[in-house]
Amino acid sequence: MAVVCRNLRAFAQKTSSLRCTPNFLRLYSQSKPAPPKLVTVDVDKAGVATVTLDRPPVNSLNTGLLEELGVAIKDLEANKTRGIILTSSSNSVFSAGLDILEMYEPKKQNLSLFWTTLQNTWLSLYRTSIPTVAAINGHAPAGGCLLALSCEYRVMVGPKFTIGLNETQLGIVAPQWFMICMKDAVGRRQAEMALTAGKMFSTQEALNIGLIDKMVSNKEEAIAEAQKFIAQFAKIPPLARRMTKESIRQEGIKYMEENAIDDLKAFMDLVVQPNIQKGLGMYLEAMKKSK
Numbered sequence: 001m002a003v004v005c006r007n008l009r010a011f012a013q014k015t016s017s018l019r020c021t022p023n024f025l026r027l028y029s030q031s032k033p034a035p036p037k038l039v040t041v042d043v044d045k046a047g048v049a050t051v052t053l054d055r056p057p058v059n060s061l062n063t064g065l066l067e068e069l070g071v072a073i074k075d076l077e078a079n080k081t082r083g084i085i086l087t088s089s090s091n092s093v094f095s096a097g098l099d100i101l102e103m104y105e106p107k108k109q110n111l112s113l114f115w116t117t118l119q120n121t122w123l124s125l126y127r128t129s130i131p132t133v134a135a136i137n138g139h140a141p142a143g144g145c146l147l148a149l150s151c152e153y154r155v156m157v158g159p160k161f162t163i164g165l166n167e168t169q170l171g172i173v174a175p176q177w178f179m180i181c182m183k184d185a186v187g188r189r190q191a192e193m194a195l196t197a198g199k200m201f202s203t204q205e206a207l208n209i210g211l212i213d214k215m216v217s218n219k220e221e222a223i224a225e226a227q228k229f230i231a232q233f234a235k236i237p238p239l240a241r242r243m244t245k246e247s248i249r250q251e252g253i254k255y256m257e258e259n260a261i262d263d264l265k266a267f268m269d270l271v272v273q274p275n276i277q278k279g280l281g282m283y284l285e286a287m288k289k290s291k
């Protein structure tokens, strides 16, 4: 026993002295790599932040990415950033929308966290006093379209990408707050037509109905247009801007503040339905087969 104790003491001394050596630090950092960041933030000299979704291959929105996006927005608010440009690291997809794997055969607790994180991050983006622009450099179906719609201005790379709330095509109904965002952008009539058909719009079609504000031919142009949009607010008194944005977006903000719990319950009840689970499984299979 005494020998074991002595050995343990020797080992403890050895490891505690090892703890500070470069070799130990290298070994430790190799054994515990930091998880890759799913959202990166770059602030330029003018104080404008480019927030890049970086979850290959398609930036599907899982709890981790949504959480990071929410934290990034809060940090940028605390740092008095002058503008946020939301874009993607992919060359062909802005975001494929909600991560279907978060909804397929889920654990109840995970599903609840997923939806609550989506609600909170959406509200942070939708109501932030910072000017927001989506530089949409790829396809933006469903939840991807929602993120773009939550920004104040949308510049999209065309002509080959598509955008829209395609939920009815998947046999589901977009939540009310998704619909409010679409109505905000294109008006009730166009929103009704788009949502009932679950239409995915080409860039040109999206421009025609006001779903996007500008079509450009590459990401660099999209970022330049986004910067131009943000720059105009340098001359506008910030308090007046903030109060106007908050007021004009009141319907969506109030909806989420008053209905978050009911919205969560409706989502949880719906997703676990056997027919929805079966549909999600088939959809995932179909995406694999279409490769």
Ligand SMILES: CC/C=C\C/C=C\C/C=C\C/C=C/C(=O)SCCNC(=O)CCNC(=O)[C@H](O)C(C)(C)COP(=O)(O)OP(=O)(O)OC[C@H]1O[C@@H](n2cnc3c(N)ncnc32)[C@H](O)[C@@H]1OP(=O)(O)O
Pocket: 057, 058, 060, 092, 093, 095, 096, 097, 098, 099, 100, 101, 103, 139, 141, 142, 143, 144, 166, 167, 170, 172, 173, 174, 175, 267, 270, 271, 276, 280, 284, 287, 288, 291
């Ligand atoms: C469907 C929800 C049902 C019930 C929930 C109830 C209520 C929900 C309330 C809210 C509304 C839902 C909102 C949503 O956002 S649902 C998600 C809708 N998104 C889509 O339909 C887009 C699907 N993806 C695509 O169309 C294409 O992937 C895309 C055009 C974006 C890109 O095409 P590309 O050819 O470049 O890539 P793929 O080969 O198709 O995909 C690569 C890889 O990624 C996987 N993938 C794609 N999209 C998703 C996704 N949304 N979630 C998880 N995984 C996704 C795809 O399977 C491939 O995987 P692998 O084969 O393993 O490489």
